[in-house]
Amino acid sequence: MDTRERIQELADRVVALRDAYYQGSPLVADAEYDAVEDELRALIAAHPELAPDPNPLDQVGAPSVLHAPIRHSRPMLSLEKATKPEQVAAFFDRFPGQPVVVMPKLDGLSLALVYEQGRLVRAITRGDGTTGDDVTVLVRALTDGIPDRVGATGRVEVRGEAVMLRSTFTAYNVAHPDKPLINPRGAAAGTLRAKDPATVAERRLVFFAFDLDTEIAAETAADLADALRSLGFTAAEMRHCADPDAALAAITEIEQRRNDLDYDLDGAVLRLSDRDAYAAAGTRSSSPRGALAYKFAAEEKTTVLADVVWDVGKTGKIAPVAHLEPVFVGGTTVTRATLANQEVIRARGIRIGDTVLVRRAGDVIPFVAGVLDESKRTGAEREIVPPSACPSCGQPLTEQGNSRELFCTNVSCPAQTVRRLIHWASRAAADIEAVGPVWIERLAEAGILENPSDIYTLTKERLLEFDRIGEVSATRMVESIDAARGVGLRRALIGLAIPMASEGTATRLCRAGFGSLEEVADAGEERLVAVEDIGPKVAASLIEHLTRLRPEMERLRARGVSLDVREEDLPPVVAADAPLAGKTVVVTGSINDPRSGEKIPRPTFQRLCEKAGATTASSVSASTDLLITGADVGASKLTKAEKHGVEVVDQSVIWQQLIAAGLA
Ligand SMILES: NC(=O)c1ccc[n+]([C@@H]2O[C@H](COP(=O)([O-])OP(=O)(O)OC[C@H]3O[C@@H](n4cnc5c(N)ncnc54)[C@H](O)[C@@H]3O)[C@@H](O)[C@H]2O)c1
Ligand SMILES: [Zn+2]
Incomplete structure (x- = not known):
């Protein structure tokens, strides 16, 4: 194939891949698409005379099927991409002495919002950059963070990114296993393509603003962020960086926080801070010269599905596990991923041997x-x-259930037995540190372990009968078992892996005044459903399984294991003058101990607030008294707090109170 043909082939492929991508069903992972673009760009640079006409690299987005096309006041462009620190330094070199702002690059859908005389008149998608789609009705109905009115006269245009929060995405997929969304970005685009907002009501989006056009244009990025905020928007976070080192540090910091955020980022955007300098730099065919996108490693990659193995879980659920050709995604090498259930497999049309898209974002299991x-199928799938x-x-x-989950209901099933024993010994339950999964499997295979209570009969002599175990390890295991008899009601309930009973169920039963496992077993439906968040199904499961487990409870007790409620199971005793006494609080953002600067896990901080008398909740509602904010707070919590008139305080205020009261 000669160069001309190769160029045409690549150009055609770019167009085809973009079409599919902007329709919400990508055919390849981004990295693979970027490689096609890069090859095309390099060939055209070497042979400018062979540039295709039209050249897709000079175009933005896709000439999408527009329902209601609207011309943009100025083009909505793409961004030049960088992946290496040298490229950041080169960007600074192009604009000597110019400071830059670094912002997270949100991975959603860009929108232009037009206000006239203070009223939102139009929301437009990027489309092909010149002409976009009018999505005003959908945006009004479905997007948080877009005020209907702003305090400004004349024409104001705000640009930014509409994203689907990861929590919304996950909740949607849990509720609709038969029609799952593939990723939050595609889901956001798909949502704004709906014909009727009612059909996608569960797919709410959140808008973050990063650009503003008015007659009273802000001079620097800091003014810009302030102006956006004063209009009622959540502005993308912007950091001022005077040199490449500062910019690279800001980029690294954003990347490190990526997992803690409730939305996907695919990189960081660098942009000249000074508005005049940015405007003066001008644009290329498809991107502004005064900005650069630094792309992070992908959270999605393609690989081959080598096999599917059906795994038996601790409650007997049989779940399909994908065995993959190893692929580096979201910061680790992934060889296993979940496939949820047979309905999901059917809905996504997945076959063994297929090239599949693997996604791993944050702490989510891949x-x-x-x-x-x-079309790549060979027929061997x-x-x-x-x-x-x-x-x-x-x-x-x-x-x-609707998703036709498979269960093995044989309570003496060997795989379930091993899983239950491993779960009992795990940190969340009895926490028998020195008895790990490998030993549990060996001991169960040898017929020594069947029920959790059997663990407490293990002796050093018994363990020493096995190969590859020395005096020291055997002693350590027995001591660890001995030290772990104080299980208590909450962790025992968790450890017994009762279907439908979550950790939250266990906590609430303790807090509702149940004193022992036997008391829960005997309570009867009426008393159980009176507990917050326990419905008839959970109650029935508790009754059924605890009745079955009666003999096991007796054995555990006989072996010195405590199944009574413990102090750790109950909320801490609080003095009437405790700083947060009687307050319901929600904690958001990332929390740092001001004395050491060390990051504190949110549950640990919540526990401190509880010690100070607070009740903690996970979402802001009318019954919330305080929203405690850490660093990098998401927009939705703040918007809700405002809506419900909830007081917002910075973590530093609470830390002062905790320290003063001797609680932290
Ligand atoms: N997998 C595929 O088949 C396929 C096909 C086409 C494109 N793609 C991917 O899509 C991307 C193409 O680029 P693009 O032009 O759609 O977007 P882009 O990556 O060039 O970025 C431009 C967009 O970034 C967004 N953005 C987010 N935060 C921003 C901020 N703080 N400041 C400015 N802009 C911000 C804006 O919406 C803007 O439209 C590439 O990542 C490419 O890999 C993939
Ligand atoms: Zn079985």
């Missing part, structure tokens, strides 16, 4: 988001067939 490019019998014990399976 999952297979979907198949890419069905195999259907994923759910088992008809338990892969461990061979008993027939039952199907439950």
Whole structure:
């Protein structure tokens, strides 16, 4: 193939991939797409005379199917990409003496919002950069952070990114396993393509503003952020950086925080801080010269689905696990990912041998988001067939729920037995530190362990009968078991892995006044459903399983294991003059101990607030008294706090009170 043909081929591929991508169903991962663009760019640079006409690299987005096309007041462009520190330094060199702002690059959908005489008249998508789609009705109905009115006269245009929060994305997929969303960005784009807002009401978006056009244009980025805020928007966070080192530090900091955020970022944007300098730098065919996008490693990659193995869980649930060709994604090498259940497999049309998109964002377990490019199939792909019998014990399976989850209901199923024992010994439950999964499996296979209570009968002599274990380890294991008899009601309830009963259920039962595991077993439905968040299904499951576990409770007690409520299971005793006494608080953002600067996990800080008398909640509502904000707070909590008239205080104020009261 000659160069001309190769260029045309690459150009065609770019156009085809963009079409699919902007329609919400990408055919390849971003890195693969970027490689096609890069090759095309390099060939055109070497042979300018062979540049295709039109050249897709001079175009933005996709000539999408527009329902209601509107011309932009000025083009909505793409951004030049960088992946190496040298490119950041080169950017500064191009504009000597000019400071730069560094902002997170939110991964959603860009919107232009037009206000006239203070009223929102139009919300427009980027489209092909020149012409976008009018999505005003959908935006009004579905997007938080876009005021209907702003305090300004004349024409004001605000630009920014509409994103779907990760929490919204996850909640949606839990509720709709049969029609899952593939990623938050695609979901945001799809949402604003809906015909009727009512059909996508559960898919709310949040808007972050990063640009503003008015007659009273702000001079620097700091003024810009202030101006956006005073109009009622959440401005993207902007850091002033005087040199490349400062900019690289800001980029690194954003990347490190990426996992803690409730929205996806795909990089950081650098932009000249001075508005006049930015304007004077001008634009290329498809990107401004005064800005640069620094891209992070992808959270999505493609790989081959090598096999699917059906795994038996501690409650008997049989879940499909994808075995993948190793792929580096979201900062680690992934070889296993979840496939949720057979309905998800069916809905996504996944087959063994397919090239699939693997997604891993934050602490989320990696999952297979979907198949890419069905046209690449060779015919050798195999259907994923759910088992008809338990892969461990061979008993027939039952199907439950709309997503047809498979269960093995044989309580003596060997795989379930091992999983339950491992769970009992885990940190969340009995916390038997020196008895790990490998030993539990060996001991269960040898027929020594069947129930949690058997763990407490292990002796050093018994352990020494096994290969590859010395005096020291055996002693350590027995001591660890001995030290872990004070399990208590909350952790015992967690450890017994009762279907549908979560850690929260266990906590609430303790706080509702139950004194022992036997008391819960005997309580009866009426008393159980009176506990907050316990419904008839959870109550029935507790009754059924605790009744079955009666003999096991007796054995545990006989072996000195405590199943009574413990002090640690209850909220701390609080003095009437405690600084947060009687207040319901919500903690948001990242929390740092002001004395050491060390990052404190949010649950730890919540516990401190509880010690100071507070009740903690996870979301802001009318019953919230205080919203305590750490660093980098998400917009939605603040918007809600404002809506409900909730007082917002910075973490530093609370730290002072905690320290003064001797609680921290
Ligand atoms: N997988 C595929 O097949 C495929 C196909 C086409 C494009 N893509 C991907 O899409 C991207 C193409 O670039 P693009 O032009 O859509 O977007 P881009 O990556 O060039 O970035 C421009 C966009 O960034 C957004 N943005 C977020 N935060 C911003 C901030 N603080 N300041 C300024 N802008 C901000 C804006 O919405 C703007 O439109 C690439 O990452 C590419 O890999 C993938
Ligand atoms: Zn089984």
